[in-house]
Every structure is written in C-alpha cells, then in structure tokens.
Amino acid sequence: MVTEPVLQPALNVDAVSYAYGKVRALDQVSFAVPPARFAVLLGLNGAGKSTLFSLITHLYAAQGGSITIHGAEVAKAPGRALAQLGVVFQSRALDVDLTLRQNLIYHAALHGIGGKEAETRACSLLIRVGLEAQIDARVATLSGGQVRRVEIARSLLHRPRLLLLDEPTVGLDVKARADILAHVRVLVAEEGVSVLWATHLFDEISADDHIIALHRGRVVADGAPNAIAARFGATTLQEAFVRATREMAEATP
C-alpha cells in the first residue's frame, strides 16, 4: 500500500497562467481534484479548458504557477507525473486502420509495458468496456461511442490514478453519451480513480460531483453543485453559472 497523506489531491493546479502572445488564456487558475472523486471542469468553448489540458499533459509548460499530479510536479518531474496520468483527448488518438489489439499494444508500449502483460491488460480492459469480441476488428469498423470506449480502455492501460477526459462525449448520441459517463463513474466508485471531466453540458453533472467552473481563463466557482447554486442565489447550477459569468462580465468591462 502506498502511504500518503489523506488530503493529498490527485491533481493540484496552483496559480497557473498562460498566454498566447498577448491573449490571456488562463489567469491565475487554482483548484484541486480530490482523490477518488469525479470532478467536472465546466466551461464554454474558449474558456481555457483545452489550454489547461495541454499544460497538465505537459504538451507545453505553464508560464506561471505549478501543476502537481499525486505529489509529482509536472514541470520538474514530468516522467513521474505523466506515469500517473491517463488522458482521453477530444480528438481521436487511435489508428483507424489497425485493430483494437494492435492499437492497445502500441499504447501499452508507450508506457513501457510489453509482451504478455500488454496482451493481458488489453484484453481485460476491453472486457470491462464490453468490446472484447471486437479485439481483432479494425477501429474503422466501430461506432463513435465504441471508439470512445476503446479510448478510455487505452487511457487506463498503465493503471493511472488520475484520468483526464476532454469533452469525451462530443459527437455522440444520447445513449452512447450516457454509456460513457456511466463507465467512467464506475471507475471512480470501484477503482478509486480520480477523474477530471471537461464539458460544457450541464446534464452530465450529478449532485455529488466536484465542480470547477472556468470562464475566460478564470475559475468562477469551485465546489459542490448545490453549494455553488446557493452562493449565487440560484436554484440550479446552470442558473448559477449564468450569473457567475455575468458578474464577471460586469466586473471586467
């Protein structure tokens, strides 16, 4: 068993800023994802969600502040930080011409997992997402929802403790969306994986999620949906979000 302080967050983002030239994408963003929780990064398009994901995944480095994954700082110990991180990107990452098995073995190799071990993990993860029968099918033959499920299986190959998903339900129908969401919630409940789920869809949020609302590169609300609603004198989270973003618009002319 790994011993660590109970309160150490899965992900800690501390005063992170980022600008593309003069355009500020993130401004002093701070929040934490508690361990074994389903956290939602809520924001409209252009809120800075993708930039934040690029920084957490070390695609590029934050210009200010720090990002820590289970105690490993991304900028200083990228190897240790990234080893604990699984990511489902918004854009597809699988080779459509290759089979599920080939794809998963390749991605296992990217984490230094090879041979029998890679095969075993690929099979058990595909069973978990209900696609074991398609293991030797080409990705191109799968539906959009199935591809997403394989992406989730892919992101779990190295048994990460934190899973990042960037709008994973984009372009899926209602059933597939509910399906993916249910799969990820099971991971949190049964495996104790921490999740940061980026979305702009309020119906993907449940009452006991941890919400981080991002608007124009700033955190406008952070906490449980009810608490956020109450703070802004609203009855629903959506109403609170609208008020919060309006307040911000009035504060910054």
Next chain:
Amino acid sequence: MSTGAYWICLKGIVWREALRFVHQRERFISALVRPLLWLFVFAAGFRQVLGVSIIPPYETYIPYEVYIAPGLMAMIQLFNGMQSSLTMVYDRETGGMRTLLVSPFPRGFLLSAKLMAGTFVSILQVYAFLVVAWFWEVEAPWYGYLAILPAMLLTGMMLGALGMLISSLVKRLENFAGVMNFVIFPMFFASSALYPLWKMREASPLLYQICALNPFTHATELIRFAFYGKLDLLALGVVAGCTLLFLAAAILAYDPARGLIARRAGG
C-alpha cells in the same frame, strides 16, 4: 523507467509505424513508383544527353541509370522524411502526437524513436526499389546491399529530423504544399543526385557551391559510396553532423517550455 521499458517503447513505436505503412498500400506504391519513374523515364531520356565520365566510386563508364540510383534512394528517404513530418502535423491536429508526447519517457527519446520508425520504413521502401532496379541492370556487389544499411540509417535519421523540425514550424496542414516547393525540390535538384558536381561547376560556380553545401548531396554520396562498399568520410561527417544538429533543433522545437509548438498552438 528501466532499460527494458525503453526497449519496449522503441519497439512499439517502430512496430506501429511498420503496421501503418503496410496498411497504407497507396503510400507504398507511390513511394515505389516515384523513383521508378525517374529511373525508367527520366534516366532513359537523359542518358543520351549526358555522358557520365569515370569518377569515384565508379571504376568504369557507367550508364546514367546507374549514376542516379543512389540519388533516387536518397530521394525515397527525403520524401519519406517529409511524409512523416506531414503525418506529424496531421497527428498534432488529431490526437496521435499528443498521446505519444503524454508518455512518461523523455521527450527526446520519444521523438528519436519516432524518427527511427520512419527511417525503418524508408529503408524497406529503398530495398523494394532496389529489387525492381536490379532487373533494370542497376546492380552493385552483394556487400554493397549490406553496406547501404548503416548509411541509410544515418541519412534517414537526418532527413527525418529535418522533416520533424519543419513539422514544428508548419502551423496547419494546408501550408504543407510549401514544403514541396521550398524544401524537397531545391534539396533534390541542387545536389549530386542527378548530375555529378563537376558538371555543375562547368555550368555555374555559384550553383556548384550551393550543391556542395547541400546536406542532401552528402546523403546521396554516402549512399553512393556505400553501395560499392566504400566510405566517403566527408559525406559521413557532414551527414552525422547535420543529423545531430537537426535532431537537437527538432527536440528543442517540441520542448514544452521553449518549444515552437507552444507558441503556435491555439485553443
């Protein structure tokens, strides 16, 4: 990460590139047809116009086809390097490049492994070309076919690293046509691939200087000499030096803190 893990990762990256190549049959065919067109059509027409005298490594008069074969081998690697870099720009727009870079291995290692994978594929293409060329009486001693292997590993890495560097500069896929015009054509034509450099000197001393400085000239010469079991030390030095330089620049360009992609990426 243990040494074994690095090995697994490298193997995985090369294996995936090879699988992708096998599945893209059009890519294989066009990679084969391009140099064969040069060999069958261009060289056939040109041999009447251009006489190639005896210059090292050749020991007799040679037909023009034989002269341009090493240049075409290098051309296969040049196209392959640029194609891989095109794939990288595409991969960056989709998720492929991001999943590679989110691996916990050092980024320099990941990018080098990716280059090795591309080089491996280009070498397969060259050998396929040589099989067809052999029937066209472009032949070398048997050890030449072995000696080109290490030479092409190096030239493939150099051209791949150059492509990778370019991929970090190209913001969008659509801009890629420019790479054809400003990189592939000048590199290929201003080199010793199609004509010996002394011929070039007769035409224009300035052009000769440009050709002599072109790394692609040295890639071609390294392969040409190796094909006959010989070593061109100058070419080896230039190619090795350029490989290190381009690779270092490409790794820097993909560096999270200073990298060009950081400043260019939007959204």
